[in-house]
Amino acid sequence: MILKSQVEWALHCCAILAGLPEGRYLSTKALAELHGLPKEYLSKALQSLSQASLVDTTLGPSGGYRLARPSSEISFLEIVEAVEGKARSFTCTNIRENNPCRPAGYCDSKPCAVARVMWEADEAWRNTLRRVRLSDLVGTLSEDVPPDIWRDTFEWVLKRAG
Amino acid sequence: MILKSQVEWALHCCAILAGLPEGRYLSTKALAELHGLPKEYLSKALQSLSQASLVDTTLGPSGGYRLARPSSEISFLEIVEAVEGKARSFTCTNIRENNPCRPAGYCDSKPCAVARVMWEADEAWRNTLRRVRLSDLVGTLSEDVPPDIWRDTFEWVLKRAG
DNA sequence: GGTTTGCGGATATTATATATCCTTAATTCC
C-alpha cells in the first residue's frame, strides 16, 4: 500500500497557492519549476484538484490556479482524496462466501468483522487528515522554513503569478 | 493506495488458526479450500506470517500452520504488517529541495511539515490496528456467524487438521 | 492573429500485485 507521489505534489502546490494574494493565479509551469516536477504529469494532479472544486482556474497567458476557498476551509483530507480517490484502502472480496460449510444462498446480515476493523482504521486515518486544515500547514511551514527562504520563495512566485 | 488482497486472506486464516486445538496444524491446502483461494499464492501470504514469527510450521503429511502465540497476544497490526510490510503509506521524495530559492547545500533540520501530517495519519491507522487483538476478532466473528455454520466450519477444519 | 494556458484523450513506460510452476528438504506413514 503506497500513496501516489501526486499526493505530496498536490499538498505542496496548495500550500503555495494559499500564499497567493487575492485574485492572482499561478500556472502549472511555475508550480512544476518550483518543485522540480514534470510539468505534464503535475498538470494531471492539478486537474484533479480542479475537478474536486478545490481550486479555480483561468486560461490564457496570465492564467493558472488559485484556491477556490480560504485555506482555513480546506482540509488535508480533501486534497488527498482529490488525487488519491475516496475509495477505502481495504477492499473485502467476500472470501467468507467460499466457505463450503455455508448453506447455498445464505446471505450475510453485516459486512465481515475483518472488514469492519480495517475500515475503522481507514476512518482513523481519514479523521486525522480531516482535522488538519491547509492553513495549519502553512502556519507550520512558515515556522519551519527560514524566513529569508520563505520570503524569497514568495517573491519568486509573485514574479510568475498572473 | 490499495492494500493487497493477501491482507484479507491472512486475517481470515489467522482467525481459523486461532480456533485450532492446542498443538494441531492446518495445511495451506485446507486453508485455500476453505476460503476458495489459489493454494500456491496463499502459500506466499502464509510464508510471510511464518517469517514474522506469527505462526509455527511443521512439514510432512500432518503438517501445516498453527499460531505461535495465544490469539490474545497477536494484534491485527502484526498480521497486516507481516504481509503488507512495515513501510509507511506516504513517502516523502523531498521535493522541497528543488525550490530554486534555497541556497545550495542547505540542510533541513526537520522532516517536511507535509510528511509529518501524513505520517501522523499513518500512525493513527496503525494504532487502530494495534489495539485490536486476534482474539477480539474471533469473538466478534463467533457472534456474527450463525452458530450452526460456525460449528460446521470447525468440524470441517478439525477433520483436516494434522 | 499569435501566444499562453488549462483540459481531456491517447499512448508508452515502469513498478507492483497476482498467480503459477518447479526444486529442495523435512516429516509421516507403510
Place this chain on the structure above:
DNA sequence: GGAATTAAGGATATATAATATCCGCAAACC
C-alpha cells in the same frame, strides 16, 4: 527403506496500477 505430503523459496508469467509524455482543443490575453 520407500512413497507420499508438506512448507520454503526461487524463477517466471500475467494483470493492473502508477508514472510520464504527447497531442489537439478551446478559452483568454496581447
